[in-house]
Amino acid sequence: MADETTPEFTPETLSNGEDNSPAIGLISQYVKDLSFENPNAPAIYQVQDAPQVDVQFNIGADNVGDGLFEVSLKIDITSKNGELVGFVVELKYAGLFGVRNVPDDQLQPFFLAEAPRILFPFARRVVADVVRDGGFPPLLLEPIDFHGLFQQQAQQIAAEQAGEAPIGQA
Numbered sequence: 001m002a003d004e005t006t007p008e009f010t011p012e013t014l015s016n017g018e019d020n021s022p023a024i025g026l027i028s029q030y031v032k033d034l035s036f037e038n039p040n041a042p043a044i045y046q047v048q049d050a051p052q053v054d055v056q057f058n059i060g061a062d063n064v065g066d067g068l069f070e071v072s073l074k075i076d077i078t079s080k081n082g083e084l085v086g087f088v089v090e091l092k093y094a095g096l097f098g099v100r101n102v103p104d105d106q107l108q109p110f111f112l113a114e115a116p117r118i119l120f121p122f123a124r125r126v127v128a129d130v131v132r133d134g135g136f137p138p139l140l141l142e143p144i145d146f147h148g149l150f151q152q153q154a155q156q157i158a159a160e161q162a163g164e165a166p167i168g169q170a
Contacts, residue, residue, distance in 0.1 A: 061111035093123035113150035
């Protein structure tokens with residue numbers, strides 16, 4: 001009985017014994033920079049009103065070596081009660097990705113949509129822990145649709161290049 005799941009050897013794809021199929025893998029992930037400020041302690045703990053929380057994200061990707069890219073999530077959070085600042089969190093959470101045989105036109109969608117999706121749950125946990133350790137209830141950031149944001153941004157850029165007015169605003 002023949003084993004039908006065994007792939008056939010194709011000399012043109014494996015002529016030198018090397019696997020030349022496209023691949024991207026997460027090598028490591030880490031906190032690159034973290035800052036927590038609680039400038040108005042202990043007065044802020046006496047405020048009973050719900051705070052206004054402002055969250056800002058930025059995604060960056062840098063080539064750091066041959067086939068190595070660092071993708072970073074920069075998360076800036078400010079919590080205020082009126083004019084009184086409760087806390088400020090600045091986090092730069094990064095991942096090191098190895099890339100092999102991936103066309104250049106496929107790298108940007110990966111680095112701006114898929115890589116942040118992979119890193120975000122870990123960055124979210126770091127934020128929740130540092131806010132809790134600062135004496136506040138843990139801040140659980142809402143999930144983000146990085147793929148949807150990337151597609152929306154790509155459509156907006158394409159519309160601007162075509163001379164059209166932007167349809168919506170994110």
